[in-house]
Amino acid sequence: MGLRRTATTVAVYAVAYAVLQQWGFALARGDSGIALFWPPAALALVMFSLTPVRHWPALAAAQFAVNVAGNLGEGTPADASMVFAAANVVEPMLAAWALTRLRRPDSQGGPAYDLGTLFLAAAAAAVAAVIGAAGVVWVLDAPVTAPLAWRAWWAADTLAVVSLAPLLALCLGPFGRAPSFGWLRHLSGRTLALAAAAGATSAGVFRDDVGFLDGLAAVGLLVPLLLLAAIVGGFAGVACANALAAAIAAWYSAAGEGPFAGAATTPEDAVFEAQVVLGSFVAAALLVGSAVARVQRSTRREVALATEQARLQASQRATESISRQEHRRRLLSESVQALAGALAPRMRSVTEVWEVLRAVMPGMLLADRAGVSLAGVQATQDAVPLSVGAPSITRSGGWTDVAAQVRDREDRVVATLEFRWSDDAFDVDTERALRSVLTIVEQVLHRAASAAAEREAAAASAALAHVASGVAAARRVEDVAACLSDHRSIEAEGAWCVLLEPSGGVRLVSDGGGLPTPPDRLVHLAAHGQVTVEGSAPCYVGVPLQVAGELLGTAIFAFPGPVDPDRMALLAAVADVGAQGIARARAYEREHETVVTLQRSLLPDSLDAGGEYDVAVEYRPASSQLEAGGDWYDVIPLPGGSLALVTGDVVGRGVGAAAVMGQLRTACAALASTSSGPAELISRLESFAAAIEGADFTTMVAVFVDPVGRTIRYTCAGHPPPMLLTPGRAPSLLDGTRSAPLGGPRRSPRPEQTAPLDHGATLVLYTDGLVERRGESIDCGLERLLRAADDLDGAAPDDLVHALLAALTGDHAPTDDLVVMAVRFTPLAHAVFTSLLRADPERLHPMRHALKDWLTGLGYGEDRIGEVLLAVGEAATNAVEHAYRDGEPGEVQIQAWVGPDDALVVTVRDFGRWQDLPAEGLRGHGARIMQALAQVRTVRSPAGTTVHLRFSSPAEVAV
Amino acid sequence: MSRADFTFRDDAGNGLVVLEGEIDVASADRLLEGILAALDGVTATTLDLTLVTFIDSGGLRMIHQVCRTLAAERRAVVVIAPPGGAPRRLLELTGLDDFVPVKDW
Numbered sequence A: 001m002g003l004r005r006t007a008t009t010v011a012v013y014a015v016a017y018a019v020l021q022q023w024g025f026a027l028a029r030g031d032s033g034i035a036l037f038w039p040p041a042a043l044a045l046v047m048f049s050l051t052p053v054r055h056w057p058a059l060a061a062a063q064f065a066v067n068v069a070g071n072l073g074e075g076t077p078a079d080a081s082m083v084f085a086a087a088n089v090v091e092p093m094l095a096a097w098a099l100t101r102l103r104r105p106d107s108q109g110g111p112a113y114d115l116g117t118l119f120l121a122a123a124a125a126a127v128a129a130v131i132g133a134a135g136v137v138w139v140l141d142a143p144v145t146a147p148l149a150w151r152a153w154w155a156a157d158t159l160a161v162v163s164l165a166p167l168l169a170l171c172l173g174p175f176g177r178a179p180s181f182g183w184l185r186h187l188s189g190r191t192l193a194l195a196a197a198a199g200a201t202s203a204g205v206f207r208d209d210v211g212f213l214d215g216l217a218a219v220g221l222l223v224p225l226l227l228l229a230a231i232v233g234g235f236a237g238v239a240c241a242n243a244l245a246a247a248i249a250a251w252y253s254a255a256g257e258g259p260f261a262g263a264a265t266t267p268e269d270a271v272f273e274a275q276v277v278l279g280s281f282v283a284a285a286l287l288v289g290s291a292v293a294r295v296q297r298s299t300r301r302e303v304a305l306a307t308e309q310a311r312l313q314a315s316q317r318a319t320e321s322i323s324r325q326e327h328r329r330r331l332l333s334e335s336v337q338a339l340a341g342a343l344a345p346r347m348r349s350v351t352e353v354w355e356v357l358r359a360v361m362p363g364m365l366l367a368d369r370a371g372v373s374l375a376g377v378q379a380t381q382d383a384v385p386l387s388v389g390a391p392s393i394t395r396s397g398g399w400t401d402v403a404a405q406v407r408d409r410e411d412r413v414v415a416t417l418e419f420r421w422s423d424d425a426f427d428v429d430t431e432r433a434l435r436s437v438l439t440i441v442e443q444v445l446h447r448a449a450s451a452a453a454e455r456e457a458a459a460a461s462a463a464l465a466h467v468a469s470g471v472a473a474a475r476r477v478e479d480v481a482a483c484l485s486d487h488r489s490i491e492a493e494g495a496w497c498v499l500l501e502p503s504g505g506v507r508l509v510s511d512g513g514g515l516p517t518p519p520d521r522l523v524h525l526a527a528h529g530q531v532t533v534e535g536s537a538p539c540y541v542g543v544p545l546q547v548a549g550e551l552l553g554t555a556i557f558a559f560p561g562p563v564d565p566d567r568m569a570l571l572a573a574v575a576d577v578g579a580q581g582i583a584r585a586r587a588y589e590r591e592h593e594t595v596v597t598l599q600r601s602l603l604p605d606s607l608d609a610g611g612e613y614d615v616a617v618e619y620r621p622a623s624s625q626l627e628a629g630g631d632w633y634d635v636i637p638l639p640g641g642s643l644a645l646v647t648g649d650v651v652g653r654g655v656g657a658a659a660v661m662g663q664l665r666t667a668c669a670a671l672a673s674t675s676s677g678p679a680e681l682i683s684r685l686e687s688f689a690a691a692i693e694g695a696d697f698t699t700m701v702a703v704f705v706d707p708v709g710r711t712i713r714y715t716c717a718g719h720p721p722p723m724l725l726t727p728g729r730a731p732s733l734l735d736g737t738r739s740a741p742l743g744g745p746r747r748s749p750r751p752e753q754t755a756p757l758d759h760g761a762t763l764v765l766y767t768d769g770l771v772e773r774r775g776e777s778i779d780c781g782l783e784r785l786l787r788a789a790d791d792l793d794g795a796a797p798d799d800l801v802h803a804l805l806a807a808l809t810g811d812h813a814p815t816d817d818l819v820v821m822a823v824r825f826t827p828l829a830h831a832v833f834t835s836l837l838r839a840d841p842e843r844l845h846p847m848r849h850a851l852k853d854w855l856t857g858l859g860y861g862e863d864r865i866g867e868v869l870l871a872v873g874e875a876a877t878n879a880v881e882h883a884y885r886d887g888e889p890g891e892v893q894i895q896a897w898v899g900p901d902d903a904l905v906v907t908v909r910d911f912g913r914w915q916d917l918p919a920e921g922l923r924g925h926g927a928r929i930m931q932a933l934a935q936v937r938t939v940r941s942p943a944g945t946t947v948h949l950r951f952s953s954p955a956e957v958a959v
Numbered sequence B: 001m002s003r004a005d006f007t008f009r010d011d012a013g014n015g016l017v018v019l020e021g022e023i024d025v026a027s028a029d030r031l032l033e034g035i036l037a038a039l040d041g042v043t044a045t046t047l048d049l050t051l052v053t054f055i056d057s058g059g060l061r062m063i064h065q066v067c068r069t070l071a072a073e074r075r076a077v078v079v080i081a082p083p084g085g086a087p088r089r090l091l092e093l094t095g096l097d098d099f100v101p102v103k104d105w
Helices: A002-025 A039-050 A055-072 A078-102 A111-139 A146-171 A182-186 A189-206 A221-253 A259-263 A268-348 A351-368 A426-472 A476-484 A520-526 A565-602 A655-672 A678-689 A778-788 A796-807 A841-858 A863-882 A921-933 A954-958 B025-038 B057-072 B085-095
Strands: A369-374 A385-388 A393-396 A398-410 A413-422 A494-498 A504-508 A531-534 A539-546 A550-558 A613-618 A631-637 A645-648 A699-706 A712-716 A724-725 A753-756 A760-764 A818-825 A832-838 A892-896 A903-909 A935-941 A944-951 B004-011 B012-024 B045-056 B076-080
Touching: A002 A039, A002 A055, A039 A055, A039 A078, A039 A111, A039 A146, A039 A678, A039 A796, A055 A078, A078 A111, A078 A146, A078 A921, A111 A146, A111 A268, A146 A221, A146 A268, A182 A221, A182 A944, A189 A221, A221 A268, A259 A268, A268 A351, A268 A426, A351 A369, A351 A413, A351 A426, A351 A550, A351 B085, A385 A393, A385 A426, A398 A426, A413 A426, A426 A565, A476 A494, A476 A565, A494 A539, A504 A796, A520 A531, A539 A565, A550 A565, A565 A655, A613 A631, A613 A778, A613 A796, A631 A655, A631 A818, A645 A655, A645 A818, A655 A678, A655 A699, A655 A753, A678 A699, A760 A796, A778 A796, A832 A841, A863 A892, A863 A903, A863 A944, A863 B025, A863 B045, A863 B057, A863 B085, A921 A935, A921 B057, A921 B085, B004 B025, B012 B025, B012 B057, B025 B057, B045 B057, B045 B085, B057 B076, B057 B085
Parallel strands: B012 B045, B045 B076
Antiparallel strands: A369 A413, A385 A398, A393 A398, A398 A413, A494 A504, A494 A550, A531 A539, A539 A550, A613 A818, A631 A645, A645 A699, A699 A712, A712 A753, A724 A760, A760 A818, A832 A892, A892 A903, A903 A944, A935 A944, B004 B012
């Protein structure tokens, strides 16, 4: 609290005190000059009671000063004034202090308290009166005895306190707070009337000019009025009535009027009597008023308590009601959620949704009964639930029945959702929850229906894709039919494929699936290209297999029940795919036949080569029409009795590859006779192949066999190496000459290797179909080949070929073209002339004679012998003159035999190195002579030179 | 033993060389020397190949050599090779009959 407010409060107090003090002075009576009624005492008591002790000095000082000033103003000497002031200050402080001691914070008050308060106030006045009386008697030296002075002082203060303090206490608040008069508004009219009556009565009694209320007895009239005021108006009422009655009485008494003035002997006695009577009345009334007020307070509290209790109970009841409602709502909400939860995973099929609803609904929505009844139409597959209608609510007999109809696309009722509640159980919340349930059911049904539709569509497309992929991989008509008959993918119980044979017949490819074959009638109908549906369990559906209007056959499916239009569409699509597959397979088969026919026509008819060698060959076209064609083999007799053995493999398959093969084979045969060796042959063939589309990367192996010289030369262009079987030895691969296929990248000339060829040896040439297996290194295949040939070195070529085929391919149809060729070189025995001579011209003559004898033995004529001797002589002369020019003369080998075509073949072979070739001109006559008399082929190699001379048979010459 | 040989006869400046046997590279050089030596001083020569049983390009070269030498010395030369015989066939075969005067007998 600020100093300013304290000062203001103190100042206001001082002013109020001064005002009441002047009122008190005005009521002074008698010789003592002591006031009959001293209002400031009441103000001081109330004020100090309401003021914290720390502000008391300020209050006291202000009051002291005002009091001193007032007394001085009344003509009282200074010393007396100060004593009076001291007494007036001591009195309220003493009373206030005592009262704070009496009052306990938790005190509810009561009659004892009220009495105590009155007593303390009176006691404090008594103490102050001692001081005041002393001042009056001894300081002022007034003509009054001390007891009288004390009595007058005490009575004036006490009466003022008792009659005015309650009123002041109602008006004044705590220290520093402005006075409030709001309590006045709460006074009832009756209270005010009683207070006024008390005031008026007091005036009537104490005013002498009001005759009819004179006499002491009239004073008694105040008693009922004051008590009534107390009873009716409580503390406030009695405070008003007391103050009014006492103030008026004091006023007239001070003026010497009133019943006591006449009755008493002295004015002092009269005053005192009046004071005592008034004080008694007022105090009694005050006690009553206080008691009434207490009763009123307690009643109010009780009422308030009761009201509060009632309010609490009401709110509790409300809360309970609300929480019951909440609980109910929660149950409803949980019920709805439970339904949604149970339905959510079942949104895949409408049937499942119904099942869940049937299981879950009976306990739903706090209903007494709930369920779903399916309409008959639900049984048909095309009844797709679409909407849940608005619920119809009917109340009768204490029940509320709700029904909601589920309708399909055609607005047919599919099902009805039914609920029953007792009337009091069906409220707004239930209805709201019900609508949620209906919404959920609708959504779930909707999604389930569309999910089922989607799934069916997906299954249909998956089935179609399954059939399509199977058909795409199928090469043969039977495979396509098997794909079509794969009934599982289209959920049929069985499937058959009826094919119209090109010959006009009907072929039933039966799958069965445990079902009896479709009725003959159906097969018959199907063969006429109509979609037919027959039977119901099983239900047979025949769908024609047609491509571009051509009927190929019919696919027949068996289903356990009726077939819906969607499935019919799927079957039509499957049949369409199948028909195209069959058409394609037939085309493949035709092409395969074409390719194989072409291939076979392009390969050599017969390799029967006469007595020099035995040959066996096996060509197996790939079983798959797409893989056939492209492999070839050949045995090419070369001038001079040599042989070129060739196998090759053209990249690519089919007619194109076969055609390329044909060209290459022809070219190869033509080039072989003019090639010095296999490497040259392949190089020349490569140049030729460069102009043929599709010939690039052809692989081939070429082996040049010199049966007389017993050597072979070979090279492999991207082709697996040939195998050489020599009697008494392990099979070996003619390796070491691998190079790129035709047209492939190559830096150096093609390598060529020479190997000896023993009597009875067998060469095996083949294409990769024999040794290659999918997912396996070719080395494994070669290993297998060597193992298979291990003990076959003595076998005849025919047996060898079949043994190898059996060992390497088993009974499986080859997936790739396959060629195996075996060539065994038989010992020539007497049918050969051999002469080995030193490279000396002198040795030529004996050689000629020996040859002449041999030829004569063969029955050759003289002229013919002369020609042979001339040509061979020339070749031998060349060898003698040129082969060993640098060093020691080597040897020259001359061999002669009669070939399979009765042609005479002579080879002249040296083992040296020709430094210079025979010059042209005169010295070139030798070559011209040889060429004129025989087919000449000269093969040079680092190992030497061989000149092949082939003399046509006598028959040819004759022609 | 010689497998090829010749006889020479001088008939009033007309020399007759009769070759016989097998004339090959081994015998050609020896025959060439012998024949040229024998024909020294002879103005006209007849080379008779009728008795030759074998002749190859080496022999032919020798015959051609003889003819060329005589022609260079302006001496006449004629080769007798009966049709059907080995020498005649060889001459025709090699086209040498265009360069050498060949007579049937």
